[in-house]
Amino acid sequence: MVLQVLASTQVFASDHQALLKATVKLDFEYIPALHYTSQGNFVASEQAMHELKRQWQQFSSVYSSSEVDPQWQHFVAAAGRMIEAADQHVLGGDLIQAHKELEGVRVTLQGLRERNGITDYFLDQLHGYHVHMDAIVQAGKGKTAAQMTLKDVRTIQKHWAQVWPRWEKIRHQVSRAQFDQAFYNFSDDRLVELKQAISEEQVALYQLKLALLNGDRGRIARAAEGLSSGFMRTYRAFGDIPYD
Template sequence: MKAILSMSAVYAACLLFVQDADAQRGPGFRGGRGPRGDANFVADRDTFHFLLENHKQIKRQVTLLANGVETLTTSEDKQIVERLQEHVKAMYERVEKGNPIRRRDPLFDELFRHAEKLDMKLELVPDGVRVVETSDDPFVVKLIQAHAAVVSKFVEHGFAEAQKNHAIPPADSPSASSASKLTEEQQRKLLSFSAAFDRVYIPALALTNQQMQVPSEAAIARLRAWTDTKSSDVRELLGPVSSDSEPWTTIQNAIEQADALVQAGQLSEAHEALEPIRSLLTEERKRVSLTYPIDRLNEFHDVMESIVKPAMKANLESIDEQFLAQLSEKAVEASTLWSRVEQTSFTSPDFQLTDEEHQKLEQMIAAERKALTQIQHALRDGDYATILQAAIAIKPPFAKTYMLFGDFQDE
């Protein structure tokens, strides 16, 4: 990436107003450390709140360039200027350490995905921050300019605008094709491979999690046989995705490890060995801008687990304001990600779903939405037992949705 402050300019320029306002109401599950033990979460969150609350005292000028924008964000209040510049440094540190704030807004998420195509210059001025963002890619220029327009709305409206999601601008055909490293034929093959792989991967993943020994043995054997048969084809297909065959080697090693663990009767450990595979393939597909519908489910899964696992470990005595604040944040994020699932078409023949399964899919997607709504209602009403019950209840409809894409045969 060509930038003076790496991706920090993106975050600094937008003041991180993109964070969903309702998702910023608390510091984290326990001990005030925020997501995944994030020691700086509370301080950074407080800075976001401060900037949002004082948005009327912030001024912003945007100059459109042929290849991007130049923005100047300032304030006459010295305290606001200090907090703005403090925020820039914090975001720079997050980016350098690979610890960005989670991106819920589709527009900002898309911009971050194209970080390597951004050229940014950032300057701290006496009364604020000046940023020049440019790109040689026409689609990324659209993203930059759309991002700048949305940030101006954040400055104008504060929390009211931060609660919204913002659409990704349409890509022109040349940009859309150049964004992918795969030809149309390679994309078609990779989509077909992904669906076929999931048909044998999902049963092994699910059955080991359900602690079913004999069915797990059959499923892992089928998965290993399939990957061994397809190995040469997959290596050729993944060539354009990565500089070497490491992703597929990693996947095969994980499957071999899971197979050995299943044979030893260690099903929980086998499940954990298989679990990272879906994230690895999701990232590989993202790398080439390949849209694979099940990746929407994979993205939701990680956030869902960050809700369900703490809730399963918690008891009524352990719940405090920090726990509830973190749960509230994750619930908002989960709801946003599920909205993307609801907007995704799963009608591709690659999935080999029957009419009955399509109907079941629609029912489960609706059931997950109902469960996500119930957790919001529980958080609003404040009954701790109901909150924990609602948090745990978001997993079953997701699991049933995901398992529809697996071929369980007689397992």
């Protein structure tokens, strides 16, 4: 029995890279669907969902179960239901609900990788950063200096301690040629776009750092809200979305 478990683990480890390569292709179609539903673009959302469903069919036909993880199939099935629900919402004209379903897909598949010890997928670093970045953005979004409470500022300070080192790790990985361009199917032009997007977010983080040091709550709110642009540009680089 022990030998069988070890053998299964070794097979899973050997398939690890193939799984992630398939995930890269899946996310290339998933990210446009997530993006366009958030932008209220009905035509682009419908086309993106069509491509996502096609890619999901390919992914799930190969990775619907795992001998190593008995819960694997339940995670994949749950993600599949969310994709189908998102598609129905898009067809029904409810892009807000479609986007919520698609967010659930990301969380579900990331959780599946985490429970199986798959920690070297680059986009999961972005996902981990996003949790804390979004908390910062929401704390300052649309607020004036008078509307910013001490609780808001402390929330931003708390999550600031997470976003800065996380983004530094992401930036160093790409700038020091530790990012596998071929594995993630990046052309030279797309890699340049990724580097520029990461730099944009780094500048926004620095502006937030200065605002926190200054203590002006209006400035803090504006800087907090400004984090989303560079991050989304970075994330979009991994999807089938045109860039300038």
